[in-house]
Amino acid sequence: MKQARTGGVKLYGAVSFLMAIVGWLSAAGPASAAARGGGKPPVPDFTQGGQPDGSHDWTLGPTGARGWIYSWKGPTAEARQILVTAVDQGSPADGILAAGDVILGAGGQRFADDARVGLARAIAAAEAEKGGGVLRLIRWRKGPSTELRAGQTQNVELKLPVLGAYSATAPYDCPKSKRIFEQGCQAIARKGLGRVSIPNDLNALALLASGQAAYRPLLADYARQVSQYHATDMASWYYGYATLFLAEYAAATRDPAVLDGLRRLADEIARGQSAVGTWGHKFARPSGNCNGYGCMNQPGIVLTLAMAVAREAGVRDPDVERALAKSSRFLRWYVDKGAIPYGDHQPWPGHEDNGKCSSAAVLFDLLGDREAAEFFARMSTAAYAERERGHTGNFFNVLWALPGVSRCGPLATGAYWREQGWYYDLARRWDGAFIYQGSPLGEEEHGKYTGWDSTGAYLLAYALPLKSLYLTGKKPCAAPALDRREVDAVIAAGRDYSAATKDTCYDGRTTEHLLAGLSSWSPAVRKRSAEALGRRQADCVPALLKMLASTARDARYGACEALGCLGPRADAAAPPLRALLTDQDPWLQSLAAVSLAYLSPAVRQASVNDLLTMAARLNPADPRRMAQRAVCVALFSPYPGKHEPQSILTESLAGVDRQLLYPAVESVLQNDDSVARGSLRRLYGLLTERDQVVLLPAIVKAVDQLAPSDEMFGDGIRLAGLDLLSRLHIREGMPLCVSVIEPDRWGQGKRLTPCLEYLARYGAGAKAVLPQLRELRRTVAAGKALGNPGALARQLDQAIAAIESRTASPAVVGLKEFLARPSAVEP
Numbered sequence: 001m002k003q004a005r006t007g008g009v010k011l012y013g014a015v016s017f018l019m020a021i022v023g024w025l026s027a028a029g030p031a032s033a034a035a036r037g038g039g040k041p042p043v044p045d046f047t048q049g050g051q052p053d054g055s056h057d058w059t060l061g062p063t064g065a066r067g068w069i070y071s072w073k074g075p076t077a078e079a080r081q082i083l084v085t086a087v088d089q090g091s092p093a094d095g096i097l098a099a100g101d102v103i104l105g106a107g108g109q110r111f112a113d114d115a116r117v118g119l120a121r122a123i124a125a126a127e128a129e130k131g132g133g134v135l136r137l138i139r140w141r142k143g144p145s146t147e148l149r150a151g152q153t154q155n156v157e158l159k160l161p162v163l164g165a166y167s168a169t170a171p172y173d174c175p176k177s178k179r180i181f182e183q184g185c186q187a188i189a190r191k192g193l194g195r196v197s198i199p200n201d202l203n204a205l206a207l208l209a210s211g212q213a214a215y216r217p218l219l220a221d222y223a224r225q226v227s228q229y230h231a232t233d234m235a236s237w238y239y240g241y242a243t244l245f246l247a248e249y250a251a252a253t254r255d256p257a258v259l260d261g262l263r264r265l266a267d268e269i270a271r272g273q274s275a276v277g278t279w280g281h282k283f284a285r286p287s288g289n290c291n292g293y294g295c296m297n298q299p300g301i302v303l304t305l306a307m308a309v310a311r312e313a314g315v316r317d318p319d320v321e322r323a324l325a326k327s328s329r330f331l332r333w334y335v336d337k338g339a340i341p342y343g344d345h346q347p348w349p350g351h352e353d354n355g356k357c358s359s360a361a362v363l364f365d366l367l368g369d370r371e372a373a374e375f376f377a378r379m380s381t382a383a384y385a386e387r388e389r390g391h392t393g394n395f396f397n398v399l400w401a402l403p404g405v406s407r408c409g410p411l412a413t414g415a416y417w418r419e420q421g422w423y424y425d426l427a428r429r430w431d432g433a434f435i436y437q438g439s440p441l442g443e444e445e446h447g448k449y450t451g452w453d454s455t456g457a458y459l460l461a462y463a464l465p466l467k468s469l470y471l472t473g474k475k476p477c478a479a480p481a482l483d484r485r486e487v488d489a490v491i492a493a494g495r496d497y498s499a500a501t502k503d504t505c506y507d508g509r510t511t512e513h514l515l516a517g518l519s520s521w522s523p524a525v526r527k528r529s530a531e532a533l534g535r536r537q538a539d540c541v542p543a544l545l546k547m548l549a550s551t552a553r554d555a556r557y558g559a560c561e562a563l564g565c566l567g568p569r570a571d572a573a574a575p576p577l578r579a580l581l582t583d584q585d586p587w588l589q590s591l592a593a594v595s596l597a598y599l600s601p602a603v604r605q606a607s608v609n610d611l612l613t614m615a616a617r618l619n620p621a622d623p624r625r626m627a628q629r630a631v632c633v634a635l636f637s638p639y640p641g642k643h644e645p646q647s648i649l650t651e652s653l654a655g656v657d658r659q660l661l662y663p664a665v666e667s668v669l670q671n672d673d674s675v676a677r678g679s680l681r682r683l684y685g686l687l688t689e690r691d692q693v694v695l696l697p698a699i700v701k702a703v704d705q706l707a708p709s710d711e712m713f714g715d716g717i718r719l720a721g722l723d724l725l726s727r728l729h730i731r732e733g734m735p736l737c738v739s740v741i742e743p744d745r746w747g748q749g750k751r752l753t754p755c756l757e758y759l760a761r762y763g764a765g766a767k768a769v770l771p772q773l774r775e776l777r778r779t780v781a782a783g784k785a786l787g788n789p790g791a792l793a794r795q796l797d798q799a800i801a802a803i804e805s806r807t808a809s810p811a812v813v814g815l816k817e818f819l820a821r822p823s824a825v826e827p
Contacts, residue, residue, distance in 0.1 A: 064091020183432030202456030227261025358404025380404030409481025518558025534565025564595030763809030
């Protein structure tokens with residue numbers, strides 16, 4: 001059984017550049033065309049007629065200017081010029097820079113490397129006492145002639161306020177950080193807080209963190225507004241940040257006017273939790289499923305954190321306590337395995353996924369969970385090169401960064417700041433405010449954060465030394481601060497990574513370095529090392545087997561993953577890998593299961609019985625059957641969106657021991673993850689009549705009951721079951737075809753057509769469910785459907801008319817009658 005192999009083990013995740021500059025952005029230059037085509041655009045030379053691609057511009061720090069900087073997949077490492085796109089009136093750059101100017105250097109030197117970082121470093125130097133507030137720039141300006149060669153290069157100076165230099169433990173013991181925080185709070189106060197929104201919740205948190213009496217009336221008014229807040233659409237996002245602010249406010253002020261509102265919000269959050277401890281865009285449906293296409297950990301962590309702070313503010317509610325426990329158990333699974341992913345998925349392969357590890361560090365610190373707090377804080381600190389990406393944008397990645405890093409202590413924040421502080425200096429405007437910087441085009445931006453006031457989001461980092469909020473360290477940290485040696489090791493874990501080279505970033509490391517990386521505390525370092533080893537021909541199997549036999553857990557994780565990356569070259573490791581399928585550590589089981597699927601065909605086939613046994617076996621250390629998900633990848637189907645490994649049983653069940661297959665399949669169909677259940681879809685087409693008789697009760701149950709989690713993928717296995725039932729003309733399939741349509745649940749458009757097609761296979765026999773179909777039609781007509789009600793109604797009308805006109809039907813058989821057939825008896 002051949003398998004394609006391209007990589008290693010894949011376990012599982014109000015200003016924009018549209019401010020036109022006439023003559024510069026009107027033409028779609030070569031860079032724009034290349035970007036649209038998906039290829040790497042050339043680096044434009046603006047002094048020779050080069051054009052920007054129109055994708056993005058950035059705040060150029062406290063200069064008052066904005067500029068376009070060449071980037072590719074996030075990094076700006078190849079940029080040596082900055083095209084000025086706008087200049088604020090009255091700012092330091094006013095009268096010195098203008099739209100269309102090109103900055104060629106800073107600090108008296110032309111840019112020799114990343115222009116964006118170079119400008120930020122020059123700003124920091126100018127703001128220091130030694131810099132005297134003088135920012136020296138090399139400016140190119142097109143001359144009056146239409147010939148570009150008429151342009152002039154000049155040395156110009158901008159005058160910036162002197163703020164001082166960052167301390168070695170910034171933002172702690174750092175006068176400059178303190179000044180930036182105070183200026184930012186003043187900017188928020190000048191603007192006011194307005195209506196309840198995520199940016200305003202964060203702005204209010206920043207003002208609250210200041211402890212300044214001058215801001216109390218503004219905060220009290222906003223808190224009363226929040227205490228009356230209700231939301232339905234996107235409720236999870238809005239409730240999380242609004243309740244987090246109100247809980248911090250109530251804890252700090254004990255204002256009795258908001259306590260009832262806080263209790264209500266916390267209780268609604270708790271009751272809106274799904275059956276597995278998560279939240280979707282909206283609060284959960286009565287069934288316990290997320291309302292929408294599945295859970296999202298980004299708002300889920302904040303909702304949990306909001307309840308935890310509400311508890312500190314005096315909220316005592318059994319529902320809140322249960323919700324806290326369920327959510328923390330769900331999130332804790334990712335400790336030592338990887339970054340918290342988008343939803344109920346396998347760990348993200350990096351150190352951070354849009355701020356979720358960082359916010360989890362804050363959460364578990366507040367909950368007093370030392371192990372989880374320390375792990376997620378280390379992940380946050382090592383993620384300094386991963387902050388500019390994020391699903392739909394990087395707003396939350398930047399927001400949670402320093403609060404998460406701070407749980408590693410002041411030496412860690414100082415080290416992180418030396419890596420990433422330039423980004424904060426470039427994002428800070430001349431009036432003390434921050435607006436959303438965003439990622440370049442192609443880095444998941446969707447444009448909805450453009451123009452968001454990010455002042456409070458940034459200021460929470462500068463507020464850390466005050467320790468005035470639970471969010472910023474009001475309680476003693478559950479984990480001890482890292483010492484210098486530990487900090488250096490965590491920072492080292494983030495080295496060599498960039499978004500542009502993420503798939504090959506370790507290829508320059510020696511084999512010895514990669515083998516050492518397999519024992520790292522960091523799951524990202526282990527994975528990157530394993531995948532790099534898989535791309536070279538060195539004979540690493542003896543060393544990996546030695547690591548696999550050790551007692552060092554991280555080394556065993558790394559070795560297990562690396563063996564899978566070697567593919568058939570690691571066939572000799574099959575016996576110890578199969579032995580790990582009985583280990584009590586579910587992550588070792590998971591890694592071993594998927595690694596086996598990458599070995600040679602004969603070895604893969606020899607592992608089937610062990611994998612099936614593992615799928616059916618209960619493990620008290622794995623109550624959610626997470627390791628079973630890995631078995632599903634190895635045996636039945638790759639994870640959605642992946643093409644490898646080629647799962648072992650995708651083509652045939654010939655020779656498979658049915659005494660092992662049946663309990664495994666029945667168990668998978670009860671997994672609370674729809675992806676695990678859905679991995680069996682192709683298997684249904686391989687079942688013999690004997691297999692069908694044995695497995696149909698479990699198949700029917702999986703059709704009737706949507707999996708509790710990963711609703712986005714939940715319909716696949718249900719439709720596959722209906723397909724099978726309708727081909728067999730099982731009577732119970734008809735009402736199930738109607739009930740599965742669920743017009744008021746996300747994805748109804750992809751369910752209606754196949755359900756009606758399956759129902760048509762029953763011919764005139766489908767007349768038995770006409771009353772249910774007509775009731776469904778009335779539901780759609782009453783506006784209780786998602787999507788296009790008119791189109792749904794027309795489809796239902798056509799199906800009803802077709803069924804009414806039929807006179808012939810195949811023989812329909814009840815499920816009990818089918819199960820009683822002679823084939824059900826063991827020969």
